[in-house]
Amino acid sequence: MEQSGPHVLVVGAGVIGTACAHYLAESGRRVTLVDRSTVGGEASHGNCGCICPSHLLPLAEPGIIGQALTSLVSHSTPFFVAPRFDPSLWHWLLRFAGNCREKQMIQTGHFALALLQQSRRLYDELITKYQLKCDWETNGALYVCKQPQAFKALSAKSELLQTEFGIQARRLVDQQLTDMEPALREGLAGAWYFPDDAHLRPDHLLRSWRESLVQRGVTVQEQTEVRALSLRKECARAVITDRGDIRAEQFVFATGAMTPLLARDLGWQAPIQPAKGYSLTMPRPEPCPRLALHFVDYGVVATPWLSGYRLGSILEFSGYNRRVDPRRVALLRDGANQYLAEPCTETVEETWVGWRSMTPDGLPRIGPCPVASNVYVAAGHNMLGMSMAPATGQMIAQILNDHTPTIDPEPYRLAA
Numbered sequence: 001m002e003q004s005g006p007h008v009l010v011v012g013a014g015v016i017g018t019a020c021a022h023y024l025a026e027s028g029r030r031v032t033l034v035d036r037s038t039v040g041g042e043a044s045h046g047n048c049g050c051i052c053p054s055h056l057l058p059l060a061e062p063g064i065i066g067q068a069l070t071s072l073v074s075h076s077t078p079f080f081v082a083p084r085f086d087p088s089l090w091h092w093l094l095r096f097a098g099n100c101r102e103k104q105m106i107q108t109g110h111f112a113l114a115l116l117q118q119s120r121r122l123y124d125e126l127i128t129k130y131q132l133k134c135d136w137e138t139n140g141a142l143y144v145c146k147q148p149q150a151f152k153a154l155s156a157k158s159e160l161l162q163t164e165f166g167i168q169a170r171r172l173v174d175q176q177l178t179d180m181e182p183a184l185r186e187g188l189a190g191a192w193y194f195p196d197d198a199h200l201r202p203d204h205l206l207r208s209w210r211e212s213l214v215q216r217g218v219t220v221q222e223q224t225e226v227r228a229l230s231l232r233k234e235c236a237r238a239v240i241t242d243r244g245d246i247r248a249e250q251f252v253f254a255t256g257a258m259t260p261l262l263a264r265d266l267g268w269q270a271p272i273q274p275a276k277g278y279s280l281t282m283p284r285p286e287p288c289p290r291l292a293l294h295f296v297d298y299g300v301v302a303t304p305w306l307s308g309y310r311l312g313s314i315l316e317f318s319g320y321n322r323r324v325d326p327r328r329v330a331l332l333r334d335g336a337n338q339y340l341a342e343p344c345t346e347t348v349e350e351t352w353v354g355w356r357s358m359t360p361d362g363l364p365r366i367g368p369c370p371v372a373s374n375v376y377v378a379a380g381h382n383m384l385g386m387s388m389a390p391a392t393g394q395m396i397a398q399i400l401n402d403h404t405p406t407i408d409p410e411p412y413r414l415a416a
Ligand SMILES: Cc1cc2nc3c(=O)[nH]c(=O)nc-3n(C[C@H](O)[C@H](O)[C@H](O)COP(=O)(O)OP(=O)(O)OC[C@H]3O[C@@H](n4cnc5c(N)ncnc54)[C@H](O)[C@@H]3O)c2cc1C
Pocket: 011, 012, 013, 014, 015, 016, 017, 034, 035, 036, 037, 038, 039, 040, 041, 042, 043, 044, 045, 046, 047, 048, 049, 050, 051, 052, 224, 225, 226, 227, 254, 255, 256, 257, 258, 259, 262, 276, 277, 278, 279, 312, 313, 314, 353, 354, 355, 356, 357, 378, 379, 380, 381, 382, 383, 384, 385, 386, 387, 388
């Protein structure tokens, strides 16, 4: 493709930066994608790969604070806040608590849905057009409950998703459950099926997307850490990296959970906290579930692919640490085994932790940065970065190209 227009440097090659590079390159821009590790080497590597419009409601919902308080004294909950003196965490938690209201939750849900539905459409297009190899499955997702009280709460939420947001959903009980997903055991309280959800294998997606970008002329520079911005008269000229300066005309920071570490250079106190999640990747078990399964009572997700199987979960607010807590690893397999007809005993190929970038209201921040007129941010995608990436990348390309964005960018704007 012929490249024209100002050169754009995208910092951070997770799924968000890669999607930004994709849509910028597709619009004909010259693009360089830089990462301090490798393309898709951080949160975008070992996540569950669910592309889930059904998951539009934010974590900040009425009642969640009670769960967070329980987690202060328990290591067996999937939501955990490690008690520690960290003013930025406590400030974040206060803002989060302020968002745990019904009205706020519904409004945020609508803003999230716009990105989720657009991304779901764009994935269909781009996976076909660029032949991205990522075990793409569009057969929906099943949210399964073991206990009646969990099923009651899920049913109330699913009815809200149907009536308020127009999400397609079907309630399943008794035999309907095992007819839909034979890998489940009998005697579970019930489930809800979301036919418009999809799933893919994130590490394979990022590998294939990288190849496609390189073939289309995007320069990918890995193992290059951006340390600062070089500014002149409120305009960024270059980034200063550990391997020299890189000049460009426009800059996009898609640095995920690490965005607050660049706050000084972005002129913006990013309201982002890292929340550690865990996953176990293994060969497909026998029998293997057909659908992506959300085990609601335990907050564990099982994603089956042609090339393997992954269990993932846990939301641990413990700062920037990569320590693997064996109690949490055990929770993944033990949680899943409560729902499956055959316990999963496969050998683990990879035990992984990664940081989600959590904002207090659950919405990502996408748009111009205060530090300079040619610097932009796309970060803070919470638990839904895989699901929101294409729409985020498209929005960034439209903003930088001065085109009217397909989705109104206002709700995702950075506060001054
Ligand atoms: C266990 C778990 C399960 C999940 N499951 C799902 C799911 O099923 N569906 C879903 O939609 N989402 C899921 N998520 C969330 C999803 O993984 C994230 O929202 C998404 O990967 C964020 O992408 P990103 O590009 O913003 O961040 P990242 O993938 O972390 O990318 C940021 C990149 O910036 C680079 N970087 C940072 N600082 C610098 C610097 N100074 N210089 C150069 N490079 C830099 C990093 O090296 C990194 O590669 C899950 C997350 C976890 C932890």
